[in-house]
Amino acid sequence: VLLALTAQKFEDWADSLFELVHDGIDDEAFLEAYQEASLRDPLMLKLSARLGGVIEHNVSIERLIESKRMC
Amino acid sequence: VLNTSERLSAHLGRALRLTPEISMTLVLSLSALLAGVSQLDAGPKIDPAHLPDDVRQMMEAFAGRDIFTAAGRFILAGIRQGGRPQESLGRSGGWPSCRWIAFGGLPSGFDLAGFGAVILGANDESKLHHVDGHLSDVAMSNPFTATILEHIEQATPWLALCRRQYMWWFADFEARADSDTLRSGLRAADQLWREFDDADNSR
Numbered sequence: 365v366l367l368a369l370t371a372q373k374f375e376d377w378a379d380s381l382f383e384l385v386h387d388g389i390d391d392e393a394f395l396e397a398y399q400e401a402s403l404r405d406p407l408m409l410k411l412s413a414r415l416g417g418v419i420e421h422n423v424s425i426e427r428l429i430e431s432k433r434m435c
Numbered sequence: 436v437l438n439t440s441e442r443l444s445a446h447l448g449r450a451l452r453l454t455p456e457i458s459m460t461l462v463l464s465l466s467a468l469l470a471g472v473s474q475l476d477a478g479p480k481i482d483p484a485h486l487p488d489d490v491r492q493m494m495e496a497f498a499g500r501d502i503f504t505a506a507g508r509f510i511l512a513g514i515r516q517g518g519r520p521q522e523s524l525g526r527s528g529g530w531p532s533c534r535w536i537a538f539g540g541l542p543s544g545f546d547l548a549g550f551g552a553v554i555l556g557a558n559d560e561s562k563l564h565h566v567d568g569h570l571s572d573v574a575m576s577n578p579f580t581a582t583i584l585e586h587i588e589q590a591t592p593w594l595a596l597c598r599r600q601y602m603w604w605f606a607d608f609e610a611r612a613d614s615d616t617l618r619s620g621l622r623a624a625d626q627l628w629r630e631f632d633d634a635d636n637s638r
């Protein structure tokens with residue numbers, strides 16, 4: 365469940381970046397947009413921070429491979 | 436994940452005028468940065484009004500948001516510099532341009548006291564002023580060192596030479612290093628770094 369949720373959050377985060385970053389954006393505005401996209405959903409960073417160290421250690425190899433192919 | 440990352444890299448590359456490959460590097464670098472700085476804000480949420488001034492100021496100084504923005508600027512500057520080193524060096528010239536080279540994440544190859552090759556990159560403008568008096572015989576025996584110093588003096592690009600100097604040093608060092616060499620080299624490099632700091636502080 366947590367793997368699937370993380371994958372979904374990653375997709376949402378990417379969608380936010382597609383929405384917020386437009387052609388010709390300057391570097392400063394880009395950093396703001398990147399940060400905003402990352403902070404929109406508080407779960408995104410929390411899950412990402414635990415993905416490699418906790419979540420992926422507690423699933424089977426089969427589930428892990430499956431999760432890497434989800435997006 | 437890879438598909439999404441590639442689509443995202445292509446989109447960001449267009450927006451920021453970067454190649455998709457460099458854009459991917461940017462995404463990975465900023466993601467790693469964000470994962471790191473987010474830990475700074477992972478502590479318990481306490482109303483600042485309940486904290487002493489010194490603690491509140493300290494927590495504000497280490498807020499992840501500010502650090503992400505500051506470090507993100509360096510990453511972007513480095514990535515842009517890495518993509519156009521000649522153009523940028525030619526335009527700005529001088530010591531400040533040297534300083535920006537290191538933001539591409541590339542160690543320069545100055546071999547200090549027989550070791551320390553990755554310690555003194557071009558990442559600190561002030562320290563470059565102290566370099567020439569501290570280069571060891573080993574560093575000077577590197578065929579690229581003298582040429583690099585000439586380029587620095589003339590404020591002309593030297594990054595490519597630096598890579599070659601580093602690789603030459605690495606091969607040479609690998610051939611002659613043992614544990615005693617490593618220990619003494621680290622001590623010598625540490626001592627030199629202190630001297631550079633002292634020199635900066637006394638200016």
